[in-house]
Amino acid sequence: MNTYQQAGFQVPQVYLPKPEIDLTKWAVIACDQYTSEPEYWEQVKQIVGSNPSTFHLTLPEIYLGTAEEKRRTQSIQETMRAYLQSGLLAPFQGLFYVERRVAEKTRRGLLLCLDLEQYEYKSGSQSLIRPTEGTIIERLRPRMRVREKAALELSHILVLIDDPGRTVIEPLAEMARQPAEQLVKRYDFDLMQDSGHLTGYQVVAPELEANVVKALEALAEPGAFRRKYGLGADASVLLYAVGDGNHSLAAAKILWEQIKPQAGMSHPARYALVEVENVHDEGLEFEPIHRVLFTQQEDILAAMQSFYSAGFEFSPTGDIAQMIAAVEGWEEEAQVFGLIFHDLTGIVKIENPPSSLAVGTVQSFLDDCLKGGCAEKIDYVHGAEVVSRLGGLEGNAGFYLPGIDKNDLFRTVILDGALPRKTFSMGEARGKRFYMESRVIAINSQSV
Numbered sequence: 001m002n003t004y005q006q007a008g009f010q011v012p013q014v015y016l017p018k019p020e021i022d023l024t025k026w027a028v029i030a031c032d033q034y035t036s037e038p039e040y041w042e043q044v045k046q047i048v049g050s051n052p053s054t055f056h057l058t059l060p061e062i063y064l065g066t067a068e069e070k071r072r073t074q075s076i077q078e079t080m081r082a083y084l085q086s087g088l089l090a091p092f093q094g095l096f097y098v099e100r101r102v103a104e105k106t107r108r109g110l111l112l113c114l115d116l117e118q119y120e121y122k123s124g125s126q127s128l129i130r131p132t133e134g135t136i137i138e139r140l141r142p143r144m145r146v147r148e149k150a151a152l153e154l155s156h157i158l159v160l161i162d163d164p165g166r167t168v169i170e171p172l173a174e175m176a177r178q179p180a181e182q183l184v185k186r187y188d189f190d191l192m193q194d195s196g197h198l199t200g201y202q203v204v205a206p207e208l209e210a211n212v213v214k215a216l217e218a219l220a221e222p223g224a225f226r227r228k229y230g231l232g233a234d235a236s237v238l239l240y241a242v243g244d245g246n247h248s249l250a251a252a253k254i255l256w257e258q259i260k261p262q263a264g265m266s267h268p269a270r271y272a273l274v275e276v277e278n279v280h281d282e283g284l285e286f287e288p289i290h291r292v293l294f295t296q297q298e299d300i301l302a303a304m305q306s307f308y309s310a311g312f313e314f315s316p317t318g319d320i321a322q323m324i325a326a327v328e329g330w331e332e333e334a335q336v337f338g339l340i341f342h343d344l345t346g347i348v349k350i351e352n353p354p355s356s357l358a359v360g361t362v363q364s365f366l367d368d369c370l371k372g373g374c375a376e377k378i379d380y381v382h383g384a385e386v387v388s389r390l391g392g393l394e395g396n397a398g399f400y401l402p403g404i405d406k407n408d409l410f411r412t413v414i415l416d417g418a419l420p421r422k423t424f425s426m427g428e429a430r431g432k433r434f435y436m437e438s439r440v441i442a443i444n445s446q447s448v
């Protein structure tokens with residue numbers, strides 16, 4: 001397999017279902033979506049049934065902490081081996097160009113295997129591959145339990161590059177529109193649950209692979225990188241910023257470090273399959289990730305007043321639409337976010353906030369609140385409708401957060417480090433990556 005150290009990746013060998021498999025039932029959304037909406041996953045279960053599906057190969061987080069978690073973890077590993085041994089999956093060697101169409105927008109991506117030797121998830125990382133948000137170690141354990149004996153890797157990881165010249169991915173998009181043999185279409189189908197359409201092309205022409213490599217290496221050239229961001233001579237290159245799925249990538253990193261002394265540096269677990277997207281892609285939108293507290297034990301307004309002290313001010317709004325308009329149109333120096341609480345809807349204004357971003361200011365309160373037992377649990381949700389509906393239920397509280405400008409992402413991560421966790425989402429929930437392609441990793445010798 002071709003490996004390019006300067007650009008930090010290896011060309012993948014991906015496994016795809018045989019032609020007779022129903023791909024709409026095969027592909028399932030990322031495991032960390034719809035975690036407070038069991039009806040979504042019940043519908044997935046009904047759609048899939050006993051058909052071959054990535055639903056049987058992944059652990060939706062809605063099952064975490066339930067009796068189903070242990071059962072599914074064991075079943076996943078058994079099903080992976082069964083799919084491989086039955087010949088249900090076929091290998092394809094090469095880069096893959098992928099298109100995801102949802103809500104009349106198209107995002108373009110490139111499948112690569114990133115080198116975990118060039119990734120570091122800990123605070124202060126200066127590696128070629130870095131997280132955009134903080135990593136919560138407790139969230140890694142369920143993913144590690146699935147991966148450590150897994151024969152296959154299935155990825156929902158989305159990684160960003162800052163390519164304003166559109167030199168890496170977009171030329172492949174142009175080639176896909178032409179009758180040429182350099183790209184071969186390998187799948188083209190509708191995703192379940194009104195989640196759009198997915199198309200994948202295998203890059204079979206060596207010259208196209210060479211062009212991709214050349215473009216990525218140009219972005220990673222230290223002098224050009226430092227000039228681009230106005231950095232000093234000792235600044236380390238950031239080529240890949242992990243947008244979605246950082247906890248899955250961190251779990252892969254930990255397991256790789258554990259087996260590396262015995263496995264050797266050429267083991268497939270050294271690499272992790274990801275989809276790379278250009279932050280400048282017109283089809284890519286950054287959406288805020290909102291918060292919901294469930295079953296509160298105290299008055300949330302009083303708790304915020306105590307936490308933020310004199311800097312706190314709550315102003316009711318007529319309805320949720322007015323609240324959203326006020327948050328999204330805010331231009332003053334003070335930070336604001338929306339609150340949905342019982343029969344109250346309004347905006348919270350914080351003077352002299354503890355964080356440079358509203359999401360950090362809110363999260364600092366929520367962390368302190370939960371530590372003190374103010375609520376039973378928290379969830380992170382997508383979309384105004386979901387946070388409004390769940391936040392308005394008796395005993396709950398919803399926090400509506402403003403978004404961030406995607407064009408500021410790389411500079412912010414380079415200068416300030418990882419953002420507060422769950423700062424942004426690359427699209428809304430239904431636009432998240434679906435499990436489609438797999439890759440043999442066989443971390444444990446018992447896996448195959």
